Amino acid sequence: LARKTKRNGKPAIEDPQVRQSLIELEGYMRAHEYSSYRQLTKAAKNESPGIVQLMNKLNGTQIGHRAAKIGLDLLGDVSLIAPDPRRTEGAVQGAGWVNQFMWSLGTALAGGTSNIQRNVIGERGLGLPRDEAAQRSK
Numbered sequence: 001l002a003r004k005t006k007r008n009g010k011p012a013i014e015d016p017q018v019r020q021s022l023i024e025l026e027g028y029m030r031a032h033e034y035s036s037y038r039q040l041t042k043a044a045k046n047e048s049p050g051i052v053q054l055m056n057k058l059n060g061t062q063i064g065h066r067a068a069k070i071g072l073d074l075l076g077d078v079s080l081i082a083p084d085p086r087r088t089e090g091a092v093q094g095a096g097w098v099n100q101f102m103w104s105l106g107t108a109l110a111g112g113t114s115n116i117q118r119n120v121i122g123e124r125g126l127g128l129p130r131d132e133a134a135q136r137s138k
Contacts, residue, residue: 002022031059065104
């Protein structure tokens with residue numbers, strides 16, 4: 001998408017900010033990939049994945065959201081008016097990126113919001129004390 005989308009008459013991939021966003025995304029994706037290998041290895045050895053599983057869930061939803069946001073940023077307003085690429089040959093992938101972005105929000109909420117996931121990781125995974133606000137609500 002960054003190669004096909006134009007910014008200031010040039011492919012967006014040549015824009016330093018776009019390149020930085022893509023590099024950051026790749027870093028998160030590589031870290032998630034190797035963390036997933038770690039989780040898989042533990043499962044193959046019949047060991048509990050522990051905190052790795054909780055962190056992979058959180059990171060996976062954040063990576064999906066970040067990737068979709070980059071796609072929307074690249075397309076700009078075109079993403080709101082372009083036809084769905086699944087229905088039109090060769091169309092700009094606007095509607096597909098909007099759908100991906102919306103699904104990324106839904107996925108994050110379905111698995112528990114990021115803050116809740118962080119609390120679970122801290123409490124169950126790291127053994128930290130419960131959040132004071134949660135204790136007061138009882």
